[in-house]
Amino acid sequence: MRAWSHRGVLRGRIHGRLLLVLVAVAAIASAAAVWQFGSLRDDHDPDLAEAQLPAGPQFTGAGESATPSPSASPSETPPSSAAPTSAEPTTAEAETSEADPAETVPPCTASLRLDSESDDSVSVTVEVANTGTEPIDGWEVVLDLKHLEVTTTWGLQHIDGDRYGDILFNAAIEPGDSVEPSFQADTQGAWELPATVPCTPAG
Helix, strand or coil: CHHHHHHHHHHHHHHHHHHHHHHHHHHHHHHHHHHHHHHHHHHHCHHHHHHHCCCCCCCCCCCCCCCCCCCCCCCCCCCCCCCCCCCCCCCCCCCCCCCCCCCCCCCEEEEEEEEEECCCEEEEEEEEEECCCCCEECEEEECCCCCEEEEEEECCEEEECCEEECCHHHCEECCCCEECCEEEEEECCCCCCCCEECEEECC
């Protein structure tokens, strides 16, 4: 009788342990089913999964404004109604008083002076002066005299036609100085003796 009673107690303990194991297995199976169902729902409805997540604090960069400012539209400058004033060209030309060109002083001058006069001839001195600033080394005069024909010269050398030049001893004339050659001419009718004749330094 004692052995059978021990068997009953032993069986009761075994049944109790099996029941606990079954309960634990059922709890684990239920938890696994719930987890699998939640995973499937998140895969099929991602918006729902995002909605369930707690909203965390959102941070904006230092250079970004929390509320975007409206974009500034470029301001249009209204066209000016006044037409640009252009400078009027001056059509009136300034009147320039055209001064008479200054007479160029020749580097040498030849003046005629009547020394003597007879019925058919005259004696004339030619004063050749250096009026320039540089020395003259040779000169030439033109004795184109109306109704006078040169016959004799002193200190003059006939070149050609009415042209007469210096001789060696009176060729050089310093500035401000002069030489005085002379000539004798026959008169023909009403003769005229000019005050000056052309003079040119020798080139």
